[in-house]
Amino acid sequence: xxxxxxxxxxxxxxxxxxxxxxxxxxxxxxxxxxxxxxxxxxxxxxxxxxxxxxxxxxxxxxxxxxxxxxxxxxxxxxxxxxxxxxxxxxxxxxxxxxxxxxxxxxxxxxxxxxxxxxxxxxxxxxxxxxxxxxxxxxxxxxxxxxxxxxxxxxxxxxxxxxxxxxxxxxxxxxxxxxxxxxxxxxxxxxxxxxxxxxxxxxxxxxxxxxxxxxxxxxxxxxxxxxxxxxxxxxxxxxxxxxxxxxxxxxxxxxxxxxxx
Ligand SMILES: CC(=O)[C@@H](O)[C@H](O)COP(=O)(O)O
Ligand SMILES: NCC(=O)COP(=O)(O)O
Numbered sequence: 001x002x003x004x005x006x007x008x009x010x011x012x013x014x015x016x017x018x019x020x021x022x023x024x025x026x027x028x029x030x031x032x033x034x035x036x037x038x039x040x041x042x043x044x045x046x047x048x049x050x051x052x053x054x055x056x057x058x059x060x061x062x063x064x065x066x067x068x069x070x071x072x073x074x075x076x077x078x079x080x081x082x083x084x085x086x087x088x089x090x091x092x093x094x095x096x097x098x099x100x101x102x103x104x105x106x107x108x109x110x111x112x113x114x115x116x117x118x119x120x121x122x123x124x125x126x127x128x129x130x131x132x133x134x135x136x137x138x139x140x141x142x143x144x145x146x147x148x149x150x151x152x153x154x155x156x157x158x159x160x161x162x163x164x165x166x167x168x169x170x171x172x173x174x175x176x177x178x179x180x181x182x183x184x185x186x187x188x189x190x191x192x193x194x195x196x197x198x199x200x201x202x203x204x205x206x207x208x209x210x211x212x213x214x215x216x217x218x219x220x221x222x223x224x225x226x227x228x229x230x231x232x233x234x235x236x237x238x239x240x241x242x243x244x245x246x247x248x249x250x251x252x253x254x255x256x257x258x259x260x
Pocket of ligand 1: 020021054056085112119120121151210211234
């Protein structure tokens, strides 16, 4: 990497807490508990750097109302980030346009190429094949004042395409690393993700990461993959919070991210 690139590496990896799973439990009754906004408040009070949600078209967990209520809450936390994930060819753009019309904060959109009823995210964009259809949506998000991150597999060659499309960041889809953690494949996967992150940094993209990161696999990832600006973590973090509470859990994840 050039010196200029090294100098621009983030000094901290931010923790964005994904609250999908809080909404998933809430949606099994009509009682409003557990509260997604209360969870967000507790995570932010505990030191989370941001909140992530992924409102899927089937509204299985996060609903449009949740996105609005969380954005309204984020107004009271101007130094924290609100990241909304989704497929821009489905409901994502309407969702963030709605926030903008209400003058509610949203900082980043993460474009994810999921099908309408996909079990969970399991792949990134296919660049350059998806280039032409993504380009106008990235421009549309920029016109709304949003940072755009593209959910990507750890393929170094795709990073220059993401940059040429106008993306600001990529989010590395980390499930293959998480699945390899603790096995002989771990080092191979780490090297693969490090190469993809380095390729992204070299073309001037920021690097986010997420999917199945947890308290066991997180520290090695951020130590060995260069320049990770942000991780978004939901499933494992909320599972931990059921046992430890939000405050202790967020603090434990921040300890994993510490570079001391
Ligand atoms: C893009 C990504 O990896 C996460 O948003 C993941 O898709 C979480 O979604 P679910 O909580 O619906 O599994
Ligand atoms: N972008 C990934 C995310 O928000 C959370 O993924 P997971 O931790 O629920 O797998």
